[in-house]
Amino acid sequence: MKTLAEQYSDIKKQIPANVELVAVSKTHPADAIQILYDAGQRVFGENKVQELVEKYEILPKDIAWHLIGHLQTNKVKYIAPFVHTIQSVDSEKILQEIDRQAEKCGRNIQVLLQIKIAEEDSKYGLTFEDAEKIIELKMKGEFPNITITGLMGMATFTENKEQIKKEFAALQNFYNKVSAYFHLEKLSMGMSDDFSLAVLCGSTSVRIGSAIFGARDYR
Numbered sequence: 451m452k453t454l455a456e457q458y459s460d461i462k463k464q465i466p467a468n469v470e471l472v473a474v475s476k477t478h479p480a481d482a483i484q485i486l487y488d489a490g491q492r493v494f495g496e497n498k499v500q501e502l503v504e505k506y507e508i509l510p511k512d513i514a515w516h517l518i519g520h521l522q523t524n525k526v527k528y529i530a531p532f533v534h535t536i537q538s539v540d541s542e543k544i545l546q547e548i549d550r551q552a553e554k555c556g557r558n559i560q561v562l563l564q565i566k567i568a569e570e571d572s573k574y575g576l577t578f579e580d581a582e583k584i585i586e587l588k589m590k591g592e593f594p595n596i597t598i599t600g601l602m603g604m605a606t607f608t609e610n611k612e613q614i615k616k617e618f619a620a621l622q623n624f625y626n627k628v629s630a631y632f633h634l635e636k637l638s639m640g641m642s643d644d645f646s647l648a649v650l651c652g653s654t655s656v657r658i659g660s661a662i663f664g665a666r667d668y669r
C-alpha cells in the first residue's frame with residue numbers, strides 16, 4: 451500500500467506544471483489534509499459549508515479553500531470571511547448574495563460559473579445562456595465585490611470516453627468564446643477518473659479527490 455504522500459506525489463506527476471491541482475478533501479480528516487500540506491499542497495476543495503468551516507478553523511491559514519459543492523444563500527455568510535474561490539456558482543441569486551457578503555467582509559471573492567455540461571439530469575449548473583447573461587451584468591458593473599475568474603463543469607458519470615470528451619469540448623468551446631470579450635483564466639474540469647482527458651481538452655484546473663485520498667466513506 452502506498453502512503454498518502456506517495457499517492458499525492460504520483461498524481462502530481464501526471465498533471466502538467468501549468469495546471470492547478472485542487473485536492474478534494476471532502477469526508478477526509480484534517481490529519482490527511484495536513485500530510486498533503488506538508489508535502490506542499492495549498493489548494494483544497496470541499497463541498498459542504500460546515501465541513502469547510504470546521505477544517506478552516508483548525509488547519510494552516512495559508513490554505514486556499516475552494517468550495518466545489520452547491521451553496522445555499524443562507525450559508526454564504528459562514529464562508530465569505532475566508533473562502534478563496536467558490537467554484538459552484540449556479541444562479542444569479544447566489545452570486546448576488548456572495549457579492550453582498552464579500553462587501554460586508556471587505557473582501558473580493560473569486561468565483562467560477564458552474565456550467566451544466568452533463569447529459570444526465572444533474573440538478574445544478576447554468577446553461578451557456580445563463581452564464582453569458584451573468585457575465586454581461588458583471589461587465590456592466592454589477593457584482594463589484596466578486597471576480598469571475600473562470601468556468602467549472604462536471605462531465606456525465608459514464609465509462610463512455612467519447613461522451614465525456616464531447617462534454618469537455620463543449621465547455622472548452624464556450625470558454626474560448628467568452629474569453630474573446632471577457633478575461634478568464636480558469637477552466638476547471640476533470641476529476642479522478644477523467645482528469646487526463648480534461649487536460650487534453652484544455653482544462654487549467656483539475657479537482658481530484660479519490661485518486662489521492664482513496665475511496666470516500668460516507669456515513
Ligand SMILES: *Cc1c(COP(=O)(O)O)cnc(C)c1O
Pocket residue numbers: 474476497518519604641642643657658659660661
Ligand atoms: C467530489 C468532487 C470531485 C472529486 O471527485 P473524485 O472523483 O473523488 O476525484 C470533483 N469535483 C466535484 C464538484 C466534486 O463534488
